[in-house]
Amino acid sequence: MNNKLWLALGAGILLVLAVSALFAPLIAPHHPLRQSLSEDLIAYSADHPLGTDKLGRDILSRVLHGGRISLLVGVSTVTLSLAIGLIVGSMSGFFGGWIDQLLMRLVDILVAFPGILLAIAFTAVLGPGLDHVVIALCLIGWTSYARLVRGEILALREREFVQAARALGCRPKRIIWHHLLPNLLPPLLIQATFGLAAAIVAEGSLSFLGLGVEPPTPSWGSMLNDGRQFLLVAPHLTTYPGLAIMITVLALNLVGDALQERLTARNR
Amino acid sequence: MNRQADDSNPVKHYLIQRLLFLLPTLLGALTLVFVLIHLIPGDPVEVMLGETATSADKQELRRNLGLDQPLLTQYRNFLTNLAAGDLGRSLYEQADVAEIIGARLPATLQLALCAMIAALAISFSLAILAAVNRGRWPDRGALLFSLFGLSLPNFWLGPLLMIAFSIQLGWTPVSGRGGISHLVLPALTLGLGMAAILTRILRASLLQVMTDDFVRTARAKGLPEKQVWLKHTLRNALMSVITIMSLQFGALLAGSLITETIFSWPGIGRLTVQAIQTRDYPLVQGCVLVIALSYILVNFLTDLLYKLVDPRVSYE
Numbered sequence: 001m002n003n004k005l006w007l008a009l010g011a012g013i014l015l016v017l018a019v020s021a022l023f024a025p026l027i028a029p030h031h032p033l034r035q036s037l038s039e040d041l042i043a044y045s046a047d048h049p050l051g052t053d054k055l056g057r058d059i060l061s062r063v064l065h066g067g068r069i070s071l072l073v074g075v076s077t078v079t080l081s082l083a084i085g086l087i088v089g090s091m092s093g094f095f096g097g098w099i100d101q102l103l104m105r106l107v108d109i110l111v112a113f114p115g116i117l118l119a120i121a122f123t124a125v126l127g128p129g130l131d132h133v134v135i136a137l138c139l140i141g142w143t144s145y146a147r148l149v150r151g152e153i154l155a156l157r158e159r160e161f162v163q164a165a166r167a168l169g170c171r172p173k174r175i176i177w178h179h180l181l182p183n184l185l186p187p188l189l190i191q192a193t194f195g196l197a198a199a200i201v202a203e204g205s206l207s208f209l210g211l212g213v214e215p216p217t218p219s220w221g222s223m224l225n226d227g228r229q230f231l232l233v234a235p236h237l238t239t240y241p242g243l244a245i246m247i248t249v250l251a252l253n254l255v256g257d258a259l260q261e262r263l264t265a266r267n268r
Numbered sequence: 269m270n271r272q273a274d275d276s277n278p279v280k281h282y283l284i285q286r287l288l289f290l291l292p293t294l295l296g297a298l299t300l301v302f303v304l305i306h307l308i309p310g311d312p313v314e315v316m317l318g319e320t321a322t323s324a325d326k327q328e329l330r331r332n333l334g335l336d337q338p339l340l341t342q343y344r345n346f347l348t349n350l351a352a353g354d355l356g357r358s359l360y361e362q363a364d365v366a367e368i369i370g371a372r373l374p375a376t377l378q379l380a381l382c383a384m385i386a387a388l389a390i391s392f393s394l395a396i397l398a399a400v401n402r403g404r405w406p407d408r409g410a411l412l413f414s415l416f417g418l419s420l421p422n423f424w425l426g427p428l429l430m431i432a433f434s435i436q437l438g439w440t441p442v443s444g445r446g447g448i449s450h451l452v453l454p455a456l457t458l459g460l461g462m463a464a465i466l467t468r469i470l471r472a473s474l475l476q477v478m479t480d481d482f483v484r485t486a487r488a489k490g491l492p493e494k495q496v497w498l499k500h501t502l503r504n505a506l507m508s509v510i511t512i513m514s515l516q517f518g519a520l521l522a523g524s525l526i527t528e529t530i531f532s533w534p535g536i537g538r539l540t541v542q543a544i545q546t547r548d549y550p551l552v553q554g555c556v557l558v559i560a561l562s563y564i565l566v567n568f569l570t571d572l573l574y575k576l577v578d579p580r581v582s583y584e
Contacts, residue, residue: 108289109296112564114518118300120525121556124544125308201421205526208423209541224423228530235431242424250419257415 003258010254017248021067028061032218041234051236053226062218063240069219070200070248073130073212077137077199078192084138085145086188090176092146093153104150107143115140116202123211133212137202141195148191152184186263193256197249204245220245283572290568297564301557302346305333305549316359316547332357333550355554360546365554369536373558375445376535379528380520382451383459384513390459391466391509396497398467399474410467417464422523426457426530443532454531458523462516469512473505480504507574514570518563 020027029047036056043051050059092103119136126132156162157180165175206212207221215222220241227237308315313326313335330336333356334345349356355365398410433453434442440449477483478501486496524537532538536555543551 109293112293113297113560114522114563116522117559121304124552125304204421205423228427231427231431232435238427245421246419253418
């Protein structure tokens, strides 16, 4: 399959996932928290196509609502990390000197820490909750964007159009916003695609450990954790949230790879 | 004179430079770990002991943890104790944190090592197969494996493998630590992500090196194909593998938290999760510290390993 088809496939899957997450309250056949203890651990029924969990809650409805949490955490984490990375990387690359040294040493120190471990440690002390998860994931998440932006700006600032803008007396802020940023967008978009996939998996990991979203709100990671104790009698409890995470990450990887290949081909 | 001596020994110069760089990194990591306990919302002692604890118990714990001291004194004591190998005392296990971690460390190292071996074995076989058969079905298969491997989170892969191989087929034990059969599923769960990344990177490196002039020359002068691969192609493609392995080691350590929890593997990962669940914060601090320091140490050793693999790497 060629690059265009991979991109279309990935983007198509993402569109379906985003629409189903956005309109989950309208699409979902049941309320995700509605319990029916007489219908617990059903594998399949006409009323519950993906079955029910230990409290008789509809898995399909919970998977659809869980997608909202995963995408919300992913998009929030990427947006916040991107904003911080953009500011730090621009300052570091554009001004150079001691500002660059100071900021990049800070990045080096943070990168020396395994990101997900720091996120686990912070959510462990701060307590579960969506806002805590996003903050914890951003703690190290911004560093990759900062490094990327700095590197790109170092290369761009010597180009003729930037030198011309300087010679015309443009202020640093204007040069960064109007001349450098538009050129930074393609690599940042690719990084953000992979960052979104990583954030979704990280949120899943935190929820799996009971450090993500608080119960009974459904999230793919917490659904997997709940289903773990019923592996023998009800494997469907782990199958569907796991598939949802895998398909989302797969689609993001497809889009990221295809965009990366396009950018490499263009630069060649 | 000294400078001349240093310049004449680039390895020593490089080592000193790297060690000097290691210091702020280490200090940064230690500060982050120190800060952890102070981020607990409200009174950390109340959070750890619960609201029903007597004020005498709270006072005792506050004194034991040094929380009754000014912040700077606490930080100084934290670093001094650490230098003496004292990581504090667990709240519930009535033992030193260092002792508890020491008892669990071999299990985690064993699992991480096996996961790495599994990842290397899978990725080398697939990448060589893919590079030799570029554009044909083994190549496409390897790329598909890589794509799916990267998309499968280990907190789903673990239960999947458990359902298939332990519950349905009965080939491996469900959980716990014992012989090699106990290791297979946890090692695969932990190593598959790394295998997926390595396959992709190694394939790309091999394809690039295979077209380099020195490989063509080696073939032209009549070297056997086995030697061309082992001495020229694979060795030159190894650099990227080392870089990725070092970067992935952090993911491996952090991944051990989930994998060990799924398979009830008695290592540091499971210990950390248990400590988080029981709010044994001194133990959480100790575990996070040991994992982070291992990661920093591995990155440092990787830098030194580059020279061994590729003598062209300059220490200047």
